[in-house]
Amino acid sequence: MTPLRTSSGPRRRTVALASAAGAVLATIVPVGLASPAALAAAPGTPASSPWSDSGYQPRPGDWRPYVLAPAGHDVAPVSVLSADPRGGAVQGDPEGALGGRPVRLVSKGDRTQSPLLTFDFGKEVGGRIRVHLAGASTTPPTLHVCFSESRQFAALTPQANNGEAAYAPGCDTANIWTGYPGVTYGYDADSHTLSLDPSKLPATVTDAQLRGGFRYATLFLDGPGWVDVDGVSLAFDAAPKQANPADYKGWFLSSDNELNKIWYAGAYTVQMDTWMSGTAKSWPYAAGEPDHSDAQVPYADPGQEVIFDGAKRDRIVWQGDLAVQAPVTYLSTDDLAAVDNSLSSLSAQQLSDGYVPAESLVGQHNEDEIRTYGEYVTWFVYNHYQHWLYTGDRAYLDRWWPSLTKAMTWLESVRGQDPQGLIAFGAAGSCGHYGYSDCGHETYVNALYARNLDEMAELAGARGLAGDAATYAARSTALKKAVNDQLWDGATGAYRLSRETPDVYPQDANATAVLTGVADAGQAQRAMDYLHANSWSTHGALTVSPSAPKSAIGPMYEPLPSGFEASARLAVPDPSGGTQASGLQLMRSFWGYMLSKDPGSTWWEKADAAGDPGIGQFTSLAHGWASGPTVTLTGQVLGVAPTGAGFAAYAVVPHPAGLTWAQGSVPTPHGDIAVSWRALAQGFQLQATAPAGTSGRLAVPTQGRKVSVRLDGRLVWDGSAAAGSAKATSDGQYVYVDGVTAGHHVLHAQNL
Numbered sequence: 001m002t003p004l005r006t007s008s009g010p011r012r013r014t015v016a017l018a019s020a021a022g023a024v025l026a027t028i029v030p031v032g033l034a035s036p037a038a039l040a041a042a043p044g045t046p047a048s049s050p051w052s053d054s055g056y057q058p059r060p061g062d063w064r065p066y067v068l069a070p071a072g073h074d075v076a077p078v079s080v081l082s083a084d085p086r087g088g089a090v091q092g093d094p095e096g097a098l099g100g101r102p103v104r105l106v107s108k109g110d111r112t113q114s115p116l117l118t119f120d121f122g123k124e125v126g127g128r129i130r131v132h133l134a135g136a137s138t139t140p141p142t143l144h145v146c147f148s149e150s151r152q153f154a155a156l157t158p159q160a161n162n163g164e165a166a167y168a169p170g171c172d173t174a175n176i177w178t179g180y181p182g183v184t185y186g187y188d189a190d191s192h193t194l195s196l197d198p199s200k201l202p203a204t205v206t207d208a209q210l211r212g213g214f215r216y217a218t219l220f221l222d223g224p225g226w227v228d229v230d231g232v233s234l235a236f237d238a239a240p241k242q243a244n245p246a247d248y249k250g251w252f253l254s255s256d257n258e259l260n261k262i263w264y265a266g267a268y269t270v271q272m273d274t275w276m277s278g279t280a281k282s283w284p285y286a287a288g289e290p291d292h293s294d295a296q297v298p299y300a301d302p303g304q305e306v307i308f309d310g311a312k313r314d315r316i317v318w319q320g321d322l323a324v325q326a327p328v329t330y331l332s333t334d335d336l337a338a339v340d341n342s343l344s345s346l347s348a349q350q351l352s353d354g355y356v357p358a359e360s361l362v363g364q365h366n367e368d369e370i371r372t373y374g375e376y377v378t379w380f381v382y383n384h385y386q387h388w389l390y391t392g393d394r395a396y397l398d399r400w401w402p403s404l405t406k407a408m409t410w411l412e413s414v415r416g417q418d419p420q421g422l423i424a425f426g427a428a429g430s431c432g433h434y435g436y437s438d439c440g441h442e443t444y445v446n447a448l449y450a451r452n453l454d455e456m457a458e459l460a461g462a463r464g465l466a467g468d469a470a471t472y473a474a475r476s477t478a479l480k481k482a483v484n485d486q487l488w489d490g491a492t493g494a495y496r497l498s499r500e501t502p503d504v505y506p507q508d509a510n511a512t513a514v515l516t517g518v519a520d521a522g523q524a525q526r527a528m529d530y531l532h533a534n535s536w537s538t539h540g541a542l543t544v545s546p547s548a549p550k551s552a553i554g555p556m557y558e559p560l561p562s563g564f565e566a567s568a569r570l571a572v573p574d575p576s577g578g579t580q581a582s583g584l585q586l587m588r589s590f591w592g593y594m595l596s597k598d599p600g601s602t603w604w605e606k607a608d609a610a611g612d613p614g615i616g617q618f619t620s621l622a623h624g625w626a627s628g629p630t631v632t633l634t635g636q637v638l639g640v641a642p643t644g645a646g647f648a649a650y651a652v653v654p655h656p657a658g659l660t661w662a663q664g665s666v667p668t669p670h671g672d673i674a675v676s677w678r679a680l681a682q683g684f685q686l687q688a689t690a691p692a693g694t695s696g697r698l699a700v701p702t703q704g705r706k707v708s709v710r711l712d713g714r715l716v717w718d719g720s721a722a723a724g725s726a727k728a729t730s731d732g733q734y735v736y737v738d739g740v741t742a743g744h745h746v747l748h749a750q751n752l
Contacts, residue, residue, distance in 0.1 A: 050257050058260055060663060060676070063253040066260050068123055068268040068601050069245035075127075075234040077119035081216060084156075087113030088221070102134040102228035107141045107221035114141075114220040116156070116169055119232050123601035124149065124215055124272055124622045126238045126311050128207045129192070131219065132231030136198045141221035144191040145207065146170035147214035149312060150598030153617035154216055161185070161617045170218025172617040174211075174313040175291040176283050176365070181616040189284075189291050191220075196227070210237050210279060210293055213272060213311025213622045215599040237279075239271040241305050242333060249334035250672075252634050254662040259584065259633060262591045266630030267332035269602040270325045272311040272622045274338050277345070278302050281315035282363030297360045299348035305338040306345065309359075310605060310620030316360035317342045318625075319376040320434050322383055324563065325624035327631045330390040334667040340396065343383055350403050354410030355430070356380040374414070374423075374430030377407055378448040385455035388462075392646020392669055397459065408456055411449055412475070421482040422446050422499070434560050434625070435543075435606060436552040440498030443487045443509035443518075450479045451516040462645060480518045488519075493526035495519075497551065504551045506544045507535055511564035514571055524572045528579050531565065539611045540590025541565050546609075556614060557607035562590055563628020570636040570655045573733055575704045580657040584637070587629045594626075603627055640666045640675050643697070647673065651697040652688050653734060670694050682751045683707060689744040696740040700749040702733060707749040709735045719752045 049065050050056040076098070083094040083103075091104040094117060107114045129145050146168050148154035153172040155164035163185040164171060171190040173179030178189040194205045219229065239245045252263045277300035279293045293315055300306050300317075307329065308314070309321040326339045350356045351370075358376030361367050384404055388397050415423045423446050425431045426439030433444075453476035460469035487496045487509075494505035495513050510527040513519040519527060534545040535555070541562050543554030569583030593611065594604055603626030606614030613619035635641045639654035647668035654662065654677045663676035671691030678685050684700045684707075700709060709717035709728065716726035717735045727738040737747060 050261060056257055058253060058255060058257050060253065060661065063251045063260075063664075064246075066253075066264040067246045067248060068264055069239070069248075069271050070236055071244050071246045073127075073236045073240075073245075075121065075125055075236045077217070077232055078122035079120045081118040081120040081151075082116070083118075084116040086115055088115040090115050090117065097229045097232060100230050102230040104226050104228050105219065105221055106226040108224055111144070111169065111220055111222040112166055114169070114222065116218050116220050117229065118154070118170060118216055118218040121215055121217070121234065124213055124268075124311065124599040125234055125236060126211060126213045126272060126275075128210050128235040128237060129194075129217055130204050130206045130231075130233045130235060131194060131229060132202065132204045133196060134202045134228040134230045136196060136201055136227045137225035138198060139225055140196060140198050140227060141223035141225040143194045143196055143205070143227055144168075144188075144220050144222060145194060146191045146218040146220065147211045148172040148216045148218070149214055149621040150613075151216065152598060153613070154218065155617075164190070164617075167191075169220050170216070172312075174281070174618075176618065177285065180618050187288050189289075202230075204231070206235070212275070212279075212281075212293055212308075212313070212315055213602075213620070215601075237275065238311065239274045239305075239333070239335070240276055241337065242271070242274075242335060245271055245333075248332050249667040250331045250634070250665055252630075252638060252662070252664040254633070254637065255660040256584070258588050258592050258595075259629075259637075259659075261595060262587055263630050263633045265591070265595060265601055265603065266328055266627030269622050269627050270307065270328045270624045270630075271333060272602055273308045273325060273624045274305050274329075274335065275308060275315070276302075277304060277306040277341060279315065280306075280308070280360060280362045281313055283365045285364060295362045297345050297362060300341050300345035300360075304341045305335065306342040307338050307624065309623060309625065311602070311622040312620050313618070314359070314620075316362050316366060317346055318359045319346055319356070319379040319383060320358065320373075320560070321623070321625040322346070323379045323386070324560070324626075324628050324631065326383060326386055327390065327635075328624065328627045331631065331634045331666060336391065339387065343387060344400075346380065347384075347400050347403050350406065354406035354408075355428075356403075356407050358432075369432075371428070371430050373432040374425035374428055375433050375445050375448065377411055378445065378452050380407055381452040381455060382448070385452075385459060388459060388645055389642045390646070392648060394645075397463070401459075401463065404456065404459070408452065408472075411452065415449070415479070420486060420499075421478060422486065423449055424498075433553075435556075435558050438498065438501075438552055440500035441486070442498040443483060443495040444497075444506070444512055446479060446483050446487075447509070447512040447516040447518045450476050450483065450518055453479065454517070483513070483518050484523075488523060492530065494530035495527060497553075501551060504544055504548045505530060505534070506551075506553055506561075507531060507541055507558070507565055508543070508553075508561040511561060511568040514568035515564060521573045524568070525574075525579065528565075528569055528572055528582070532582060537609075539593045539607070540586055542609065555609050557590060557609070557611065559590070559603055559606065559623070559626030560628070562586065563626065563632070566629060567632045567636065570632060570657065573731075575733065577657065577703060580655055583632070584657045584659075587632075591629055634664060634666060638662050638664045638675055639677070639699070640664070640673055642668075646670070647694055649695050649697075650690070651699070652686065653697070653699040653736075654684075654686065654701060656684075656701060668694070683749040685749070686747040687745070688740075688747075690740075690742050692742045694742055697736055697738045698740050698745065698747045699734040699736045700747055702730070702735060702749065704732060706752045707735065708752055709737070709747065709749045711737055711740070711747050712745055
């Protein structure tokens, strides 16, 4: 699990191959394997694809081959993965089931003897499966379909998934009550039954219930008889309001093929998490109840989408997940209505004391967690600030401003209980985090709250509340000082987990201290050096050093804080370029590793220290909180970020980190901002085109060299100072030009 509107404002626009199967597939006859872009071999797609061609070279402007989303909402498998007769028979060429040539599945008994026919969609998909049947025996067996996001956790041997294969062969589990690691299966909670009438065949039978996220679909029979299968397809129900899910409004491209794939896999993961608000999951409690996704998210518009944490599960909206998913959405599909509906539904759940539940209160399980996650109140504030920054929607801000101030009052009341001025959630009974529980006075949650105070100061200023803005700013200054005084270990060069656990220096503490401005430049560099030296391992960055004293947070691979760390590394002032380059190295290592595994197209919820999905078959493998690199690549590597509400002010500050070029487009309420840059042998060139109604800051990196800089051919920096009346400055790492007007501009740096 993830412990894890319609606006009246101004912005209204149209809206790897998989891992080896090993013993799991030892008894199965393989028919064909496909990578996510075996899609590249599908009709209408190019022969050469970044997803299937190991030698693929990115070409400026050619970003569409990276898009994983389908062009419409009808999707077909790309291959038959396997056909296993078991105690029955598979008659005919299994591949015929993809091309209108019937393959007969014959069962001689119950589901434990049924033949299995497994289809590979080549990537993560979701929706309602459709099977075309050419015929069936007079008394047909019951036809079932099982789903799995990976081959590793498809229950195809008796031992798999705690005995699931006896009930639902080919399934992983989305049901916490049967199949969660350590829970033995006692009934079929995961397969879907396809109703058929032999007197009305041939016909297409359609699943009455959607399955949120899967790559593989396995047909099996229960009872004696046969069916002839000659077609399988899927009603792709993710991103339902996007008529053409592949039609991105924003995009990114660079000289690095792997990083490009990482950007698009992140965008696709969030699309896979975007569904109608009436398709949430209310985890079942009644014995024998099958899993289903048909609950309504409280307070959400039932006619609109929301963004769930995961496609398979939990299938509810979470504050912390939305903190990553919303910016990804703004930068890719620009599906603002889905963000608005999600954020409004969570906001409307606020309790009378100002506390905001972390998740959609769908079902008793979520109701039981209503006060568990104090951390997520900070993400509630952050999400509203990001919404304001990206959309400039004043009406939306005004609507929820009282809720924001109440949430901040609750957070400040918690901090006020500590004479030393730090937050701890023990007394409030809200110690839960994104992946662990800790009741101490932590660097991580205090850094998040310090950022909230800065955000609220800015929002209060925008609303003309100067006194409130000053109060929030003063509290932020005091809190940052308290964190540094109490939690920075100068001897070690890193931030502690908490006052109560002073000898553990976790990833989340150090990354967020950098990102929230708690750490100064020297502390930021030392903290990143500490993590690199102590917590990096085979597949990326661990939550804590393997040699650290035992704690609740690992070591493991957590995509959410790993995304923080990658971003923090790019944020460190870095004359040598090594720390910023290590941010891209972390992306290639951890996210590249996930791409090499199933489903090879979307990001995992978590991974254990061995690099396997962290909670086995229950792990979500299309989890939006892991999509942080998509935001980082646009906002820091390409360098485009809003600095004023709705991009009325923006900055383009590239972080090349070893790349030779990058380009992209960012949708804004005023129109698109298009940017490209190239690192040259003797300098750097940036081009930017911005719409009317915006004012920008453009920057070129100097890497500590002396450079002259020209804007549209006019000298603005002579190597030491601004030339003439140009609004140019330098901090030794960049030359900045402010007040750049709308239109197309070229900023060129020449080494001196």
